[in-house]
Structure formats: C-alpha cells, structure tokens
Amino acid sequence: MLSWTCPAPLRDQPRVVMGHGGGGAMSAELVEQIFTPAFGGPGPSGLTDSAAVEIGGARLAFSTDSFVVRPLFFPGGSIGDLAVNGTVNDLAMSGARAAYLSCGFILEEGVAIDVVERVARAMGAAARTAGVEVVTGDTKVVESGHGDGVFINTSGIGLIPPGVDLRPERVVPGDVVIVSGAVGVHGVAIMSVREGLEFGVEIESDCAPLGGLVEAMLAVTPDLHVLRDPTRGGLAASLNEIASASGTGIVVQERAVPVPPPVANACAVLGLDPMYVANEGKLVAFVPRAHAEQVLAAMRAHPLGADAVMIGEVVDAHPGMVVARTALGGTRVVDLPLGEQLPRIC
Amino acid sequence: MLSWTCPAPLRDQPRVVMGHGGGGAMSAELVEQIFTPAFGGPGPSGLTDSAAVEIGGARLAFSTDSFVVRPLFFPGGSIGDLAVNGTVNDLAMSGARAAYLSCGFILEEGVAIDVVERVARAMGAAARTAGVEVVTGDTKVVESGHGDGVFINTSGIGLIPPGVDLRPERVVPGDVVIVSGAVGVHGVAIMSVREGLEFGVEIESDCAPLGGLVEAMLAVTPDLHVLRDPTRGGLAASLNEIASASGTGIVVQERAVPVPPPVANACAVLGLDPMYVANEGKLVAFVPRAHAEQVLAAMRAHPLGADAVMIGEVVDAHPGMVVARTALGGTRVVDLPLGEQLPRIC
Known part of the structure; x- marks a missing residue:
C-alpha cells in the first residue's frame, strides 16, 4: 500500500532499482511521479497498459510492452511467445482483438544469429496462433556488455467492439x-x-x-x-x-x-x-x-x-x-x- | 550493393555484429533472411519503418523505433527528443500526422532517477511540439551491466489522408x-x-x-x-x-x-x-x-x-x-x- 499512502519515497531513492520494473508500488510511483507529469498526460490513470483512442472514426486499443525475460527460452515458451502474447493480451484486456503488431529488437553484439532466428520464429508462430500480423519493425544493436542478448518491444492495435467499455x-x-x-x-x-x-x-x-x-x-x-x-x-x-x-x-x-x-x-x-x-x-x-x-x-x-x-x-x-x-x-x-x-x- | 546481389552472407556470420543495427545492407539481410520469413509477412517490402494498415474503416500508419543513442544528451537534443521525433517522422513519411505514441522504457538498475526524469521531460516537450499524445507505456528494469542506462521504444499511429499513397x-x-x-x-x-x-x-x-x-x-x-x-x-x-x-x-x-x-x-x-x-x-x-x-x-x-x-x-x-x-x-x-x-x- 506504500505508494498510495506515503509521501514520495521515490525522491529518497536517487537511483533506479529492480523494483521499479516490478509492476508494483515502485513502478506505480515512477509512472505517477515522473512519467505522467513529464508527458503532461491525462492524469494518473492515463498511462495504462492499454489505451483506448479514437482515430479516423475508429475506436482502438493501443498498447506497448518491452520484454527482457531471462532466460530467453523456458519451459512452455520463449521471449518470442511472451512478446506476442503479452501485447495481444493487453489489447484483449481492453476488449479488443489484436489486429497488428510492431516489433522492435535491441540485440547485443555477439548474440548468435541462430538465437535471433529461433526467437523470431517463435514470434511468427505465436502471431499466427493469435491471428495477429507483425507489420512493422526495427532493429538496434548495442555493444557487447551493454545489452543482454535480446530485448523485444511489441506494440499493438486492435478494434474495440461497440458497447465495450472496460475500465x-x-x-x-x-x-x-x-x-x-x-x-x-x-x-x-x-x-x-x-x-x-x-x-x-x-x-x-x-x-x-x-x-x-x-x-x-x-x-x-x-x-x-x-x-x-x-x-x-x-x-x-x-x-x-x-x-x-x-x-x-x-x-x-x-x-x-x-x-x-x-x-x-x-x-x-x-x-x-x-x-x-x-x-x-x-x-x-x-x-x-x-x-x-x-x-x-x-x-x-x-x-x-x-x-x-x-x-x-x-x-x-x-x-x-x-x-x-x-x-x-x-x-x-x-x-x-x-x-x-x-x-x-x- | 551487397545485400541485393550476393548470396546470403548472413549465414557465414554466426553472430550479431554492430552493423546489423546500422540501417544498411546488413540490417536489410537480417530483415529479409530472418524476420520476414519468420513472421510470414507480406514479403520483402512488408516490414518497413512504417506500415499502412486498414482498421475499423480508418487508414493508419503504424510505426515503431527503439532508441539506444549514446550519449543520452547531446548538442541539440537527447534520447527523449529522438524517441518522439523518430517515430513522428516515420509516420510523416507515410503522409500521416502522428496522433498517438506509446513509450516503452528499458532502464538499467542504478541509473539516476534524475536522468530518467530529464529524458521523460524532453519526451513530453517534444510530444507537445509535434502535437502528439503519449497514451500508453511500459517500464522494465534490467540488472546493472545488462543494459546501458536508458533504452526507449516508441511506437505510433496516425491517420493517412485520403489520396495519399507514398511508396x-x-x-x-x-x-x-x-x-x-x-x-x-x-x-x-x-x-x-x-x-x-x-x-x-x-x-x-x-x-x-x-x-x-x-x-x-x-x-x-x-x-x-x-x-x-x-x-x-x-x-x-x-x-x-x-x-x-x-x-x-x-x-x-x-x-x-x-x-x-x-x-x-x-x-x-x-x-x-x-x-x-x-x-x-x-x-x-x-x-x-x-x-x-x-x-x-x-x-x-x-x-x-x-x-x-x-x-x-x-x-x-x-x-x-x-x-x-x-x-x-x-x-x-x-x-x-x-x-x-x-x-x-x-
């Protein structure tokens, strides 16, 4: 309950710690105290996992997630499966069926091309299962020791059906x-x-x-x-x-x-x-x-x-x-x- | 001209090197030989910087970019400015005015909160200048030595005006x-x-x-x-x-x-x-x-x-x-x- 009741502990914590990425109170503080004021957004509930936006007369869910899981392959899946399903599910939580995904890789110099290929194939298979299309991408490479093999960001859009308002x-x-x-x-x-x-x-x-x-x-x-x-x-x-x-x-x-x-x-x-x-x-x-x-x-x-x-x-x-x-x-x-x-x- | 005329040099290069992220022939090979076949996409021209997609009757541009620039702050800007303008510009190259952005941070444990805040403020200012709204976000943290301070992915959507077909x-x-x-x-x-x-x-x-x-x-x-x-x-x-x-x-x-x-x-x-x-x-x-x-x-x-x-x-x-x-x-x-x-x- 810390983030909702205590005064600004973030200010006493001058450096990012692992907990800031944990999805709990420390993550919420980072969003509420740093990102939301900086982006001048629609208030504390504005920067959610998935946003509902109006564009060209269509009501869309729009979501983003980065994936940094270790190890890259684990029983039941891989970072590639997570990268597709994570964003597909964020959109689903808005009631939307995912239509299109983007895919941004940050690769570490020295990672095996085979590993990248296995990850990409897992993404492709997961996308076909979920009925979503990967339509745009980007790849960056950072020097050995400045990344961790493979990081992936996916973002996605999907149509929110009429009458659905999940909040x-x-x-x-x-x-x-x-x-x-x-x-x-x-x-x-x-x-x-x-x-x-x-x-x-x-x-x-x-x-x-x-x-x-x-x-x-x-x-x-x-x-x-x-x-x-x-x-x-x-x-x-x-x-x-x-x-x-x-x-x-x-x-x-x-x-x-x-x-x-x-x-x-x-x-x-x-x-x-x-x-x-x-x-x-x-x-x-x-x-x-x-x-x-x-x-x-x-x-x-x-x-x-x-x-x-x-x-x-x-x-x-x-x-x-x-x-x-x-x-x-x-x-x-x-x-x-x-x-x-x-x-x-x- | 290498990537267009020579047979698959990627297979002779078993590991990712810096050039795979350079936007040249090696990047193109990675897309053509690994990502496009894996994603089962619409062919070599499919995985572009910005995709034109139809959804809910609207014709949208959808784009993604990750930013790993070093240093984070430089004369004339910062990774925050790049993260906003890079995606806004990819959308503009489809003829679309950027409407909404997502923002995914991958932070390295130990980076100063102040640095994150300066970056976020630069993003907010750049978004206001470009007339685009950051509506959804995500933050991951990786252990010290497994990242490089701040990586940012932005993805964006914008409406393509009728009659515009840039290809x-x-x-x-x-x-x-x-x-x-x-x-x-x-x-x-x-x-x-x-x-x-x-x-x-x-x-x-x-x-x-x-x-x-x-x-x-x-x-x-x-x-x-x-x-x-x-x-x-x-x-x-x-x-x-x-x-x-x-x-x-x-x-x-x-x-x-x-x-x-x-x-x-x-x-x-x-x-x-x-x-x-x-x-x-x-x-x-x-x-x-x-x-x-x-x-x-x-x-x-x-x-x-x-x-x-x-x-x-x-x-x-x-x-x-x-x-x-x-x-x-x-x-x-x-x-x-x-x-x-x-x-x-x-």
Whole structure:
C-alpha cells in the first residue's frame, strides 16, 4: 500500500532499482511521479497498459510492452511467445482483438544469429496462433556488455467492439471476481529454470493469447466491467490496482484461488506467495452479478478458461483495499507488492 | 550493393555484429533472411519503418523505433527528443500526422532517477511540439551491466489522408529528388560529443518533427511519390532503398547536396562521407516533375524546409543503382552502406 499512502519515497531513492520494473508500488510511483507529469498526460490513470483512442472514426486499443525475460527460452515458451502474447493480451484486456503488431529488437553484439532466428520464429508462430500480423519493425544493436542478448518491444492495435467499455472505474459493489484458471504458473516456471530448481514435475509457463477467450466472454454480454491479465506483481497487483482506481473494496476467498499443487509446493520452497507471482495466460474479470454465471459458463467452454472460477466479490467496505478470507476463517490484507519478488519474468 | 546481389552472407556470420543495427545492407539481410520469413509477412517490402494498415474503416500508419543513442544528451537534443521525433517522422513519411505514441522504457538498475526524469521531460516537450499524445507505456528494469542506462521504444499511429499513397514502387523516371535541408548534421553532432572532438563551432543535432513540413507539401498535391527520413545509413541508404524497391536509377548532383561547412570539415577530419551520415530532422522527397517547383516552394516557406533543394532525378538507366555526378564532372556509384560508420546514433 506504500505508494498510495506515503509521501514520495521515490525522491529518497536517487537511483533506479529492480523494483521499479516490478509492476508494483515502485513502478506505480515512477509512472505517477515522473512519467505522467513529464508527458503532461491525462492524469494518473492515463498511462495504462492499454489505451483506448479514437482515430479516423475508429475506436482502438493501443498498447506497448518491452520484454527482457531471462532466460530467453523456458519451459512452455520463449521471449518470442511472451512478446506476442503479452501485447495481444493487453489489447484483449481492453476488449479488443489484436489486429497488428510492431516489433522492435535491441540485440547485443555477439548474440548468435541462430538465437535471433529461433526467437523470431517463435514470434511468427505465436502471431499466427493469435491471428495477429507483425507489420512493422526495427532493429538496434548495442555493444557487447551493454545489452543482454535480446530485448523485444511489441506494440499493438486492435478494434474495440461497440458497447465495450472496460475500465476499473466501472467496478461497483456486488461485482463478481472471476479468474480464468490456475495462478502463479509462469513465474514459477521461469524461477525453476533460472535457478536450476527441480520440483519433481516440470512446470511449464501458461503463456497464451487471450483474445479468443475475451471474445467468448463478450459474446455473453458486452457489459463486463474490467479485465486484467495479472502479469508482473501477480493477482495481488491487479486486484489492488482495480480496488484503488475504483474506490471499492475487494474480498477474495483464498481457498477459491486455483493454485496447482506443483506451483504451491514450489512457492512454499521458494518463500513466494502465489498471489504475487506473474501469470502470462490468465485473466481476472470483474463481472456484474447478473451475468456472472453465464460468463463463467462461457469461459469454461473455452480451452483457456476451462478452470475458470469465482474467487471473490466487490464490497462497499474498506474502499481501495483487497482482503483475503483465509482457509482458517480469518482475514488478511493483500497489499500491493512493492517491487517484484522475481525480476525479469517477462 | 551487397545485400541485393550476393548470396546470403548472413549465414557465414554466426553472430550479431554492430552493423546489423546500422540501417544498411546488413540490417536489410537480417530483415529479409530472418524476420520476414519468420513472421510470414507480406514479403520483402512488408516490414518497413512504417506500415499502412486498414482498421475499423480508418487508414493508419503504424510505426515503431527503439532508441539506444549514446550519449543520452547531446548538442541539440537527447534520447527523449529522438524517441518522439523518430517515430513522428516515420509516420510523416507515410503522409500521416502522428496522433498517438506509446513509450516503452528499458532502464538499467542504478541509473539516476534524475536522468530518467530529464529524458521523460524532453519526451513530453517534444510530444507537445509535434502535437502528439503519449497514451500508453511500459517500464522494465534490467540488472546493472545488462543494459546501458536508458533504452526507449516508441511506437505510433496516425491517420493517412485520403489520396495519399507514398511508396517506393510509385517512383518513376523523371521524378525530381528534393532534400529538405543540410545533411549529416545529427551524426556529426553525436560523434563530436562522443569522441570529445571540437571543430571550432558546436554542431547541434537537427532533430525535429517533420509532420508539419509534410503537411505543407501534401497541401500542394497529395500526389507525392515517396518520402524518407534519411536516418541510419544517411541519404545514401535511403536513396539505395528507393532505387532498389522501385527498380529505377537515381542520379544525384553531388554539388547540390547541402552540407554545412562545419559538417564537411568534421567529416573530412573523421573520414566520413556526409552522404552516409545520419540525419534526424531532414527528409528526401521523390516528386513528379510537374509538381516539383511548387512543392519546393512550399517546403522553403516552412521553417524546417527553408534550405530545401533539388539534388537529383530518377532515370531509366542503371536500375536499382544510385550514381553521383561529382563536382569534377565524373560519376561515382553511391553504394548501400554495409553497416553503419557510427553505431548508436539513434
């Protein structure tokens, strides 16, 4: 909760630290205290993962993401898959089906051409799966020791269907909170391969494009309130961001949050909380109660939503705060993470 | 001419070298041999600096660029100015007025927050000057030693006006080649500060947004054939790319190419050819002869085109080749540069 309640700690922190890229409170501070004032933008909620813009009579979602994941290849995917699905999913969270992507490479001198080719092929395959076209690109090279193999930025545009208006500000008490499946998988997959840990079974990243799942949900009703893909900072960061922006309280039934046993075990060993671990192929939806059962059924009928469940609801109490009801009947506050437990997971 | 005539030298070069980011033949090889096949795109001309796409009934230009310039601040600008103007100009070369930008930062752990703030402020100021809005962003942080202070990607979208269709394929013999002003300035400005060289006068980067100048030109006639901002690889790379894509020959009057004396002197000292040095606020236009005088007059009436001049013409002879007529009456071939004389100038 630091960024929302304390005075400007950024000013006491004269240098960038890893946490500024973690998607938690420190990232929010950087945006709120440096970028938004500098760009003279539309206020604190202006510089979001995905912007809705009007141009030439069309209502578009426009999004950007840079990818610096280590290692470049991991169980279940690669930086190329992430680079496509990350931006496709940001657009999907605006209700848009991704249409066109850009691709900017920053390569480090000395990286093998073969590695670049494998990454590019993974991007191409992911783009075909997601039904999106890479139409413009750029490549820069930096001297050996001034980069880290391959960094990728993708940006994307997609059309927002009429009647769709997904914003945290639309969330109201009574809304039902649904997640599309197991949480914590991507972060644990990266951690296990990076640290050379083995947990009996190989945990594969859940990296996937969510445009089709979102379309299936919007076919039930365009009146969903907000969607988020809980990447950096995990489910906890997404829920806190929505509670804060909507001024509502959120109650999560901890037992209802789906965590696969291998992920739970790995988290226990590593001292991680699955609520804070990144996902790359999951979404959390805030749905008006009247539509919740139908939306849930539509999600379960889609391969990427087969394990969707309701995990909580929006309440009048404790505005701006996320609370979990524990298995033992107690409650605990689910804070906005400060930085990221696990840097460079995307 | 290497990339257009020789068999696949990329395969003999198993690792990325600086030249792959130089905007010359090696960059083209990377795109043609790795990225275009991997992305399964629309062929060799598909992955351009700026793509024209249809979405929701609107015809948009969509472009991306990453910026890795060293140093971050230089006479006449900063990486922030480049990041905004570079993408604004790529869109302008499609005839589009930039409307919205995205901004992706990759920060190195340990960089001063003050530096990030100065860069962001420069971006904000440049965006206001160019009349474009930064609407979506992303920040990643990499460990100290795995980045280089600040890398920025910007992507942008803008509306292409009806009747405007700027493509090298439209170039025909008889077209007049016009540059909007002095060439070689940005590259020499970066080089002088990076190498601590002094040339009597400080040479400032020409970094500027070209959307207004392009609008003034299109107001004369929407029937311009192609526009390019000769950045990496300089005027030589832009002219070669157009000659190759259009299958025409280009003849340049060497004496007509405007090179300010301080830039000419610096190039002489450094062994650089101003035709190959990057610009960041200049454009080269291919204009039907019938409109050339009027377009030139419109350019000269604009502050960023005050020194515009005709430098050559398109011919039937030597298709795909650029030839310069020298001051002494001879001719020389102006090759596509292989890599870049001066890496990381943008």
